[in-house]
Amino acid sequence: MKMKRIISAGVAAAMLSSVILAGCGGSDSGEAEDGRKNLSVFIFANDHESAVYEDMIAKFEEDHKDTIANVDIQITTQEEYSKTLTGMMTAGDLPDVFYVGPESVEQFVENGYIANLQPILDEKGISTDGLVAQEALDSYRYDGEKAGSGDLYALPKDASVFAYAYNKDMFDEAGIPYPDPENPYTYEEFVEICEQFTKDTDGDGETDQWGCGMANAFMLQPFVWSNGAAYLSDDYKTVNIDTPEFKEALQKYVDLTLEYEVTPTVEQDASLGVYQRWLAGQEAFYACGTWDVAAFMDDETFPFEWDLCAYPTLSSGKTMTWLGTVGFCVSANSNNQEEATELISYLCTDEDGQKELSGITGGQSIQLPNIKSLAEGEFVTAIEDGTLAFPSNVDVFFNYLNGTDKYEGRFQETTYTPNAEWHDIFLEGLDNVKNGSMTVDEYIEQVQPQMQESLDEAWESVE
């Protein structure tokens, strides 16, 4: 009897819950009553970007009111984005348009989450030739086996560059000539300049001004690549950090802290991060991503004159850094793939929107213009005539982005692996080398097998 009661209660509960759950997934609002389409968009953005995208979408709705009833845009933070997206994937409830990074294209395609845009782009005659960074564009191609070539699965919303910068005021004060972007420093020249900046300014016996500050997670790559080395093999399956080139690059990188003492020590970095020290005017050189420009141009954040420059060069003679990009893709399950593709092409290439985002109209600059003609024309003019607050060596960004005989930009190697754990493992104990308690050889011998194991697992997980 008791059993029966439990069973009947269970059945009742199951029925009720199935009704509730059906309510969650059942409504497909791809089409409005009058036959026009509804689109949904899910992205991450900061406040300024959100406002620009909301304006662009309102304009898109207005321009396409014959075919589009409503575009619903949902915006979250970068930290929350991937968790929410995983939830949407698991629930089988993806929006029509969302963000994808180049590192996820292959997996998203293979698991049937994103649509091939190529047929739609071809049919609609939408050209991508005018986009500024063809390398960023190519990172969204996939040919069924590897990323980088084949059909397009996303359009880049931006291409970003992690360039280097110097504090002009400190150079003026020290009477040292500014770095010349046309002739990047060699490592030795860089050390020599940095040594001139490193000193104890208040006489308390402790260094409080440095040549540069180095954040392991982001700033070792330029040294490694410029020395002709890489973390991984060409097929991204083998950890290659025990090569002489890699070891030499890492040695030179830690020597800045240990041997030449031109960066804050590990302990000093723990007290106040190298980024904060740059903002406080304690370091002559620091990195500047395209997304940092607005903040560095703001006197309240960074009350110094500054400009862009190149990372020092090692044995290859080329100055290197990493690039980034985020792209708009269309859900493979979307009923409105054509309309969604039109929307993303609009968001990537609409002139007014791009002027807003890049700051040509006089606002903050959060990215380089996505359109080549804008980047080479109005953007440069706006910098020259002072409408846009931007460092004058803007070419540094474009040199890294497009590549020259002295400059090269690459995507981080984690872009091409299923996850970034192998790189996190490398960083976990790196401070032991930076504080001198381990040598480069000892550390690499210890950490390489762990990295390889993690990388093997990562590849295995997607096979």
Added chain:
Amino acid sequence: MSETKVKPVRKKMNRAEFKEHCWGLAFVSPPFIGFLIFMAFPIAFAFVASLTKWNGMNDMMANFVGAENYIKLLGDEKFWKVLLNTVIYMIGIPIGMILALVIAVGMNRKIRGIKVLRTLYYVPVVSSLVAVAILWMWVFNYDYGLLNSIIKALTGAHGPNWLGDEFWVKVSIIIFMVWKGLGGSIILYLSGLQSIPRDYYEAAKIDGASGFNLFRHITIPLVSPVTFYLLITGLIGGFQVFVEVLVMVPTGGLNYSAATVVFYLYDKAFGNNQMGYGSAMAFILAILIFIVTAINFKVQDKWVKTIE
């Protein structure tokens, strides 16, 4: 509901009884359905996931691997490392209990401003964990922190790199956790102390017991139910430490020296998309907590005394 046409299942049950039954079910159904949707289903889902190589994107059942995740976990050096870290943090539990009992005894008397004092000790408990963890990051700061400033003023030497050193980072987190939990334990001990009848002490005093003996033979045994409760909740919470580490040492510390089991689990599942592996870790953790709690309940008869 009143016009229900379903036939009564049991012959003996008349219409009125059945109606009552239905109403009863209707009333218990919200929490029951809530339990099914928000507890039972996720637990079952996680268990199934723990048997697969689900990465959040691939087809879960197509990547079924059986017990592989569990077997791999037992051979995962990093898992044992974070488990050891987690257990080390539990040193804070007895330290917190001893401090709390001593302070509670001190506060269990009429002093001017006692209410203010009790409130002050309780403030950390009601404060946001994230906010106070950020605050303590500054206390532990190498150059500008309160602790190292005090050490420097007293000894002239520079204090340790609290959050950057493999040993001191553990000390830091234990200190923080003791501080955060102290107020709650004090309140519980206070209520425990106040429920001990006065006459026990009086009788013992007549027999010539010293202050220490009163504490040792009356107070400690009679607050043992509180101690037991604190121990159980402390151990369960101790296995689940996460936010403290995430806020104060977001990278998991030098050589992962600060990471806990839940931190590693989160890192695996959400940082590296190994949802299956993360789920397996969550199950192992749940089993560990269950075993430790069961042992505690088993041995409680030996030391937990209640006032008859």
